[in-house]
Amino acid sequence: MDPDAALLAVAEAARADAYAPYSRFQVGAALLCEDGTVQRGCNVENASYPAGICAERTAIAAAIAGGRRRFRAIAVAGPDGIAITPCGICRQVLSEFSADGRLRVIARDADGVIRATTIGALLPGAFGPDALRQA
């Protein structure tokens, strides 16, 4: 299987674990770490809506908690027929761990075709740690 398709299959499987009783919009993520491991993530909603967290950030948080900080790619899966890309907050969080902007972001478009881009393309000019050093 194509590596992008394989990673996306993990993200699609992770959707089943999503806790999305309010939006019913289940999202799964699969984060390919530099060491070759894959960390799953899913969205986790909350009755206090802003307390919810996206699939991409649960995957990042779990990977960091497991001692991994270098990542190659993330696949994101939502409902069939809907093009999905990481939200603005997730783009910022992903860019934190991709200083060169080359982290690959993989998802299906509305026709189900697998598309790949980079976090640098999704969030050009991202705010990063260098800005803090200039303060």
Ligand SMILES: [Zn+2]
């Ligand atoms: Zn998000």
